[in-house]
Amino acid sequence: xxxxxxxxxxxKSFGKQNIWQDxxxxxxxxEVSVMLGPSGTGKTVFLKSIIGLLKPxxxxxxxxxxxxxxxxERDIMEARKLFGLMFQDGALFGSMSLFDxxxxxxxxxxxxxxxxIRRIVMERIDVVGLLGAEDKLPGEISGGMRKRAGLxxxxxxxxxxxxxxxxxxxxxxxxxxxxxxxxxxxNAQIDATMLIVTHxxxxxxxxxxxxxxxxxxxxxxxGPREVLLTSDLxxxxxxxxxxxxxxxxxxxxxxxxxxxxxxxxxxxxxxxSANAPRTVVPQLEPSPGLPVRQGALRRRERVMSMxxxxxxxxxxxxxxxxxxAAGGGRP
Amino acid sequence: xxxxxxxxxxxxxPAKAPEQRRPSRLSAPxxxxxxxxxxxGTVCRETFRRPFQVREFIEQFWxxxxxxxxxxxxxxxxxxxxxxxxxxxxxxxxxxxxxxGGASVLAVIQQASPIIVALLVSGAAGxxxxxxxxxxxxxxxxxxxxxxxVSPVQxxxxxxxxxxxxxxxxxxGLVSVVGTLGGYFFNVIMQDGxxxxxxxxxxxxxxxxxxxxxxxxxxxxxxIAGIVAAYRGLNPRGGPKGxxxxxxxxxxxxFMLLFFVNMVLTAIYLQIVPAKGS
Numbered sequence: 001x002x003x004x005x006x007x008x009x010x011x012k013s014f015g016k017q018n019i020w021q022d023x024x025x026x027x028x029x030x031e032v033s034v035m036l037g038p039s040g041t042g043k044t045v046f047l048k049s050i051i052g053l054l055k056p057x058x059x060x061x062x063x064x065x066x067x068x069x070x071x072x073e074r075d076i077m078e079a080r081k082l083f084g085l086m087f088q089d090g091a092l093f094g095s096m097s098l099f100d101x102x103x104x105x106x107x108x109x110x111x112x113x114x115x116x117i118r119r120i121v122m123e124r125i126d127v128v129g130l131l132g133a134e135d136k137l138p139g140e141i142s143g144g145m146r147k148r149a150g151l152x153x154x155x156x157x158x159x160x161x162x163x164x165x166x167x168x169x170x171x172x173x174x175x176x177x178x179x180x181x182x183x184x185x186x187n188a189q190i191d192a193t194m195l196i197v198t199h200x201x202x203x204x205x206x207x208x209x210x211x212x213x214x215x216x217x218x219x220x221x222x223g224p225r226e227v228l229l230t231s232d233l234x235x236x237x238x239x240x241x242x243x244x245x246x247x248x249x250x251x252x253x254x255x256x257x258x259x260x261x262x263x264x265x266x267x268x269x270x271x272x273s274a275n276a277p278r279t280v281v282p283q284l285e286p287s288p289g290l291p292v293r294q295g296a297l298r299r300r301e302r303v304m305s306m307x308x309x310x311x312x313x314x315x316x317x318x319x320x321x322x323x324x325a326a327g328g329g330r331p
Numbered sequence: 332x333x334x335x336x337x338x339x340x341x342x343x344x345p346a347k348a349p350e351q352r353r354p355s356r357l358s359a360p361x362x363x364x365x366x367x368x369x370x371x372g373t374v375c376r377e378t379f380r381r382p383f384q385v386r387e388f389i390e391q392f393w394x395x396x397x398x399x400x401x402x403x404x405x406x407x408x409x410x411x412x413x414x415x416x417x418x419x420x421x422x423x424x425x426x427x428x429x430x431x432g433g434a435s436v437l438a439v440i441q442q443a444s445p446i447i448v449a450l451l452v453s454g455a456a457g458x459x460x461x462x463x464x465x466x467x468x469x470x471x472x473x474x475x476x477x478x479x480x481v482s483p484v485q486x487x488x489x490x491x492x493x494x495x496x497x498x499x500x501x502x503x504g505l506v507s508v509v510g511t512l513g514g515y516f517f518n519v520i521m522q523d524g525x526x527x528x529x530x531x532x533x534x535x536x537x538x539x540x541x542x543x544x545x546x547x548x549x550x551x552x553x554x555i556a557g558i559v560a561a562y563r564g565l566n567p568r569g570g571p572k573g574x575x576x577x578x579x580x581x582x583x584x585x586f587m588l589l590f591f592v593n594m595v596l597t598a599i600y601l602q603i604v605p606a607k608g609s
Contacts, residue, residue: 053474080480091475094467105479108486157479 001294002030002193003064003082003160005050010059010069012045018217019045023059025212025222027161028302030295032187032194034204036228036239037214038248043197044088046214047163050195051083052076063161081109084154084192088165090146092138092153098125099134102153109157124152127182143170151179155186161193162186168200176200180207180284188286188293201240205229205281209299213239215248223310224303226321229280230313280317370484370565371558374492377485384490391494395456399502403451407506410447411513414438419522431518432529433536439510440537440545441600446593447510448502449552452495453585457560460491461581464564465574473565483565492557499553500546507545538607544600551596552589559585 005027012019019042027033037043048054050061052068061068066079092101102121106112112120125134128148138146147170154162167183168176180203187194198204204211205225212222215235221228228236238246245262249255286293303318310318418435422428464487467473473483518524563581567573 048474051478053477077480077482080478083478085475085478087471087475089471091471093472093475094470105481108479108481153479 001191004029005161005193005195006062007050008060008062010046010049010056010061012042012049012054012056020214020217020219021058023214023219025219027193027195028210028295028299029193030187030191030293031209031299032183032196032207032295033210033212033222034208034225035195035197035212035214036199036204037197038239039199041214041216043214044165047085047165047195047197051080051085051163081157082160084157084159084162086147086151086154086162086164086167088169089143090138090150092146092149094138097135097137098130098141098149101138101149102134102156105153105157120156121152124156125149127155128152129178144172144175147171148179151182158190159192162195164194164196164198166198166200167196168198168203173202176202179203181287183207184284184293185286185290187295188290191294193295199239201242205240206284209283209295215239224299224314224318225283226280226314226317227310230311230317232313280321282321366566367558367562370488370562371554373484374489374558374561377482377489378493380485384486387487388490388493391460391491392497394459395452395494395498396501398455398459399448399451399498400505402455403448403502403506404509406447406451407444407510408513410443411435411439411510412517414443414510415514415518416522419518419524423522428524429528430532430536431522431524432515433532435514435518436511436533437537437541439514440507441541441548442593442597444503444506444510445499445545445548445552446589447506448499448549449556449589450586452499452502452553453556453560453589454582456495456498457556457585458578458582460495460557461560461564461578462574464488464561465567465577466571468565468567469570469574488557488561488565491561492554495557495560496550496553499549499556503546503549507542536607540600540604544596544604548593548596551592555588555592556585559588 007023007025010023011021023046035043035046045054049056050068056069060070063079064082066075068076068079092098093104096104099121102124103117106117106120125131128151130145130148130152133141133145138149147167151167164183167179171179183194183196184207186192196203196207208225210223211225211228213220213228213236220233220235221231229240235247238248247259300322307315307318415431415435418438419431422431422434476483476486515529518529519526560581563577563584567577
């Protein structure tokens, strides 16, 4: 079972520039969470802060009792073995072949025999569909392949927490769909806590149990996916619809005058669709033959118990998804 | 029922700007120096942490040695010759030709050899180490390594620093021998010095501590070259151009440190080790 990640009051600045402040959320154990946000809102910074690569000025991140922000270097190093992080461009070691790259964590942290390492690595390479490319250098393969190799390397130690930095960027829609399915299948198999940072709406609407959104130096919301998917916040509306009209501008925020003008027009032509309740796409299920996601079962209980605090629209969506008629449950 | 935002985000921003102490421009060099020393301390500590990266160490040792041996030997011949010629002509004017050998050998072994070694280790190997680490840093390879729970200092920096130190010590022996031979050749052939006087003045003026201090200097210079190269490589400022600048700076900083440390070491040595015969 995965490990819960608790983030409390995290604030990060680079010099005078504040990236985000007072971010508090909990990634429930074994569930898949997605962090949305326009480009440049510090999603990657957030990911790196969770794993302790960047040190926020305030707040803490608790993983298994270790504070990844202010804890001792030794504890943090130890806690990192629980993580698998997939970097935006793979971050493979340029001087090693794909096989050696993926075998690196095994060789560093385990005393497995070379034959066993080979078996595990080839298995992971098969999972991400890179069979036949294991002897290539990272410079010789495409960006999408590098990304998948990076995922394989993140998975090789059977991590309890998997962080994915934009798993979709540089991939075609079909491969993105495969990655989505792969992430869900993985969650079913190893029951790891997952956090995916992305601005891909397909992944965001089908993969996660929980969703959050960063915008304008703040965490806009974080909670069960239905809350964000049915939310009528202007920011969320604009983002999910991919429109120009709304608070998000080209350089993060729009100036007040433009915003006021748009508001007069009711956010342009998008008003009709904005008021209509968005349909919540059903969540992806693990491939046939895989076990039921334990995280999904735990989430069901958790969400049911917090039903009272959720807004009306989200409540309806959740009930719909859990009623057998809607096809939410597994057959 | 609509979900309200917790608060309008825009209002909150200026109200709670985090009260950080603003780093002043003046303290920047001090901070850099402090971090350099911190890295040196970390490297010393991590050297004794298992598992020692034998393979990486051997590879780096071989690399550093292969790029420095030939230039060092080639530089040391003319350098030994220049010192022999200069000292030779000076001693001739003073009427102390018989001490030419001892004087030039002391100059070569104590001063010229460790400096030549350090300049070459830093210029040829240090720059390569700095560029290597710097490009790994900007490609996020070092972050990836850290995320996997592997310390880049222990895995990459320690073997490199140890390699530069060991190569510096061994190379110092080579340069001392080649430089002395060069000096002997030029003194005996060009300035008609007598081989016997040249050799016997060795034992008259030079002593074993001169050799020891030379090796100690080489060891320390090798350490400095490795640490500075690693420090600049681990902290490049943005992008490929930053790596280029870092390499440049690492060589310049090492050179400046070398001459300063050499001065200090020489002064200490002359204070604590009595000259021969005194």
